Amino acid sequence: MKKGTKYALMLGAIPFITLVFALPLVNRIKPVVFGLPFILFWILSWVILTPLILFIAYTLERKFNNPEDGDED
Amino acid sequence: MSTALLIIFGVIIFSGLVGIYAGRNLKMNLENWTVGGRKFGIILIWLLMAGEIYTTFTFLGASGWAYSKGAPSFYILIYGALAYTLSFFILPKLWRIGKKYGLHTQPDYFIHRYNSRLLGVLVALIGVFSIVPYLQLQLQGLGFIVKVASNGTVRSELAILISFVLTCVFVYTSGLRGAAWVSVIKDTLMIAAVCVVGFGVPLIYFGSYSKMLEVLMEKMPEHLVFPGAAPHMGVWWVMSTILLTSLGFYMWPHVFGSAFSAKSDKVIKRNAIIMPFYQIPILLIFMVGFTAVLVIPGLENGDLAFLSLVNKTYPSWFMGFIGAAGAVTAMVPAAILVLFASTLLSKNVYKAGFDPGADDEKVMRLSRFMVIVIMTVSLIFALFMPNELVNLLILGYDGVCQFFPGVVFGLFWKRASKSAVMAGLLAGIVMVGVLILSGNDPFLGLNAGFIGLILNVVVTVAITLVKKK
Numbered sequence: 001m002k003k004g005t006k007y008a009l010m011l012g013a014i015p016f017i018t019l020v021f022a023l024p025l026v027n028r029i030k031p032v033v034f035g036l037p038f039i040l041f042w043i044l045s046w047v048i049l050t051p052l053i054l055f056i057a058y059t060l061e062r063k064f065n066n067p068e069d070g071d072e073d
Numbered sequence: 074m075s076t077a078l079l080i081i082f083g084v085i086i087f088s089g090l091v092g093i094y095a096g097r098n099l100k101m102n103l104e105n106w107t108v109g110g111r112k113f114g115i116i117l118i119w120l121l122m123a124g125e126i127y128t129t130f131t132f133l134g135a136s137g138w139a140y141s142k143g144a145p146s147f148y149i150l151i152y153g154a155l156a157y158t159l160s161f162f163i164l165p166k167l168w169r170i171g172k173k174y175g176l177h178t179q180p181d182y183f184i185h186r187y188n189s190r191l192l193g194v195l196v197a198l199i200g201v202f203s204i205v206p207y208l209q210l211q212l213q214g215l216g217f218i219v220k221v222a223s224n225g226t227v228r229s230e231l232a233i234l235i236s237f238v239l240t241c242v243f244v245y246t247s248g249l250r251g252a253a254w255v256s257v258i259k260d261t262l263m264i265a266a267v268c269v270v271g272f273g274v275p276l277i278y279f280g281s282y283s284k285m286l287e288v289l290m291e292k293m294p295e296h297l298v299f300p301g302a303a304p305h306m307g308v309w310w311v312m313s314t315i316l317l318t319s320l321g322f323y324m325w326p327h328v329f330g331s332a333f334s335a336k337s338d339k340v341i342k343r344n345a346i347i348m349p350f351y352q353i354p355i356l357l358i359f360m361v362g363f364t365a366v367l368v369i370p371g372l373e374n375g376d377l378a379f380l381s382l383v384n385k386t387y388p389s390w391f392m393g394f395i396g397a398a399g400a401v402t403a404m405v406p407a408a409i410l411v412l413f414a415s416t417l418l419s420k421n422v423y424k425a426g427f428d429p430g431a432d433d434e435k436v437m438r439l440s441r442f443m444v445i446v447i448m449t450v451s452l453i454f455a456l457f458m459p460n461e462l463v464n465l466l467i468l469g470y471d472g473v474c475q476f477f478p479g480v481v482f483g484l485f486w487k488r489a490s491k492s493a494v495m496a497g498l499l500a501g502i503v504m505v506g507v508l509i510l511s512g513n514d515p516f517l518g519l520n521a522g523f524i525g526l527i528l529n530v531v532v533t534v535a536i537t538l539v540k541k542k
Contacts, residue, residue: 008162015158019151020315024308027298029290035283037290037297043147044356047154050349054161058346 004064008057015053018046077393078223082235084262084397088255088404089239095254096247103433106248106440107177107416108334115340117253121331122344123351124256124405126153127263129214132399133376135355139362141375143301145311146359152315154349156322161345164323165338166484172333178413179329179476180421186483187491190425195495196476197421199502200326203469204414205451208407210466212237212455215403221380222396224389230456236404237452244408244444249334252408259405262398264354270379270395271357274364274386282360289363296366310515313523320526321474327413329480411451415443468509471522475501478526478533486537493536501529 001009022042029037036044099105113121131149138146170176174185179200184193215236216229243251279285290297299308323329335341358379365378369385372378383395419439424431431439475498482489505525508514514521 012158012162015155019155020312023299023312027308029294029297032286032290035281035286037286039144039298040147043150047150047349047352050154050158051346054158054346054349057161058342 002065004061007060007064011053011057011060015046015050019043075223075226075393076390077396078227080390080393081219081223081227081232081396081400084258085232085236085239085400085404088258088401089236089243091258092239092243092251092255092408093246095243095251099247099250101246101248101437103177103420103437103440104175105250106437107412108330109249109253111172111334112336113253113334113340114336115343118331118335118340118344119347119351120256120260121249121253121334121409122328122348123260124252125325125328125331125409126351127260127402128406129211129218129399129403131355132263132267132358132402133214133218133379135358136362136365136379137375137377139359140365140372140378142303142306143296143366144299145301145303145306146362148311148315148318150352150355150359152318152322153352153355155315155319157345157348159319160323160332160348161342163481163484164332164341164345167329167480168332168335168338168341170484177330177333178416178421179324179326179480180417180425182329182483183479183494184421184425187479187494189491189495192479192491192495193421194426195498196479197326197417197425199472199475199498200417201414201422201447203473204326204410204417205447205454206466206469208410208414208447208451209454211403211407211410212451213459215400215407216455217376218380218399218403219396221377221384222392222399224384224392232400233452233455236400236407237448240404240408240411241445241448244412245441249331249409249412252405252412255401255408256405259398259401262394263402266395266398267354267357269391270383270387271354271360274368274382275360277386278364278368285360285364285367288367292367305515305518307518309518310520313515313519317471317474317520317523317526320477321470321522324473324476324480326417326473327409329476330413330416331409407448411444411447414447415440418443418447467514467522468506471505471509471520471525472502474522474526475505475529478530482533482537489533489537490540493533493540496536497529497531497533500532501525504528 026039026042031038033041104110135149176182176185180193180197183196184190212233216233219227219232220229275282275285296302299311300306332341362378365382369381384392419436424436478497479494505522508516508521516524
């Protein structure tokens with residue numbers, strides 16, 4: 001597997017870890033952050049961070065994978 | 074005629090005309106009609122995908138769930154973001170294969186990858202059976218929203234009929250491009266409606282979001298953590314449902330097929346990056362549902378929470394605006410659904426199964442005819458049997474999710490074979506059918522579709538590994 005693809009996949013796993021597998025750990029109201037119950041704050045934060053994570057994955061893929069392969073983007 | 078009615082019907086008719094106008098300069102062939110000539114740039118793709126994802130039931134369902142179930146509704150906010158993350162890795166490759174071999178539909182891909190027309194026909198039929206209840210739901214949602222928004226002065230049947238005719242006509246003339254153009258109107262109206270109501274009602278009743286949430290946390294803290302007010306929707310149900318729905322998201326034939334309409338694989342990848350932002354309005358919709366819990370508690374039908382609260386808070390012409398937004402929000406997904414269902418029937422069932430020699434023009438003619446047939450079938454269901462397809466709808470969603478192993482193994486695992494994928498698919502479908510129809514969903518706290526998917530993956534992998542090349 002190409003280096004860029006590997007990095008991209010590792011980054012892509014983050015939303016799945018935080019937004020699925022971590023849910024039992026954050027299923028609570030306190031502490032209230034920005035007026036939101038903690039669970040909702042957690043979910044919203046990671047939903048907003050997901051595009052950023054994907055953008056970094058995209059940049060890494062372009063940086064490490066050879067664009068000639070046609071498999072990079 | 075009241076202002077509200079003028080707004081509702083004005084917008085419905087205007088949208089239909091825009092959809093027809095969208096196809097004016099296109100020479101309609103199968104490629105233009107089904108995948109927009111593969112020329113969509115990032116803006117049209119964004120609009121199209123948003124058009125598919127944000128349906129009437131995002132409006133009514135997300136607020137209704139937040140109202141009646143509480144925290145389990147959060148899964149709606151999550152699964153989209155995860156589906157886009159997956160699409161970042163899957164769709165570009167799929168697009169390249171589609172471009173190279175001229176694929177238009179999901180069964181096209183199965184036929185190409187597994188070299189099996191039988192598998193293609195099977196996938197097409199499961200796809201159509203899953204789409205029809207979904208389409209019916211859009212028509213019913215449209216009727217419901219217009220009826221409530223017009224304060225009962227418009228019969229839902231009338232609204233359904235008018236939108237039905239307009240949608241048929243613009244799908245017939247303009248194909249996918251028509252749907253993408255109408256999506257512009259729909260997104261503008263829907264975002265405006267969600268912002269006005271979502272920002273408005275918590276402020277009007279409580280002065281601020283945090284105040285509203287503070288009152289809610291004080292009064293009913295259990296509403297805001299899993300399982301909320303729905304005892305069978307605990308955190309495991311939520312997790313399995315998120316996984317299932319995010320994996321299954323792009324397996325809907327119409328969402329899958331839309332990926333082929335992009336101009337390049339880059340467009341798809343960039344679109345995947347920005348799509349999660351589109352999830353944020355859902356938070357506003359939740360806020361409407363939560364405000365409704367405090368302001369108008371005790372509604373029997375949670376789906377009414379959004380509309381009832383608007384009705385109580387805003388002048389009646391604004392209800393017309395909401396009704397219009399809701400109607401167009403049903404028309405666009407309906408157009409896309411019927412377009413893909415008709416292509417599946419003509420290209421992948423009729424042509425692949427019975428008439429391999431049919432040329433594109435014949436398939437195109439048949440597809441256009443099937444638009445009218447499928448819409449009419451859904452219309453009949455919507456008007457005369459509105460309550461009988463709830464199970465079929467869940468079955469449909471869980472059904473299309475079963476395509477996931479076939480698609481993903483097909484892309485990334487060379488050994489995955491036709492017989493393994495077909496056996497896995499059938500095992501998954503049967504498992505889902507048995508669990509749902511016997512009333513065992515959720516099963517052991519997990520979503521039934523998820524259990525079917527696990528079985529499906531196990532069977533597919535096992536048969537592939539056991540069979541020597």
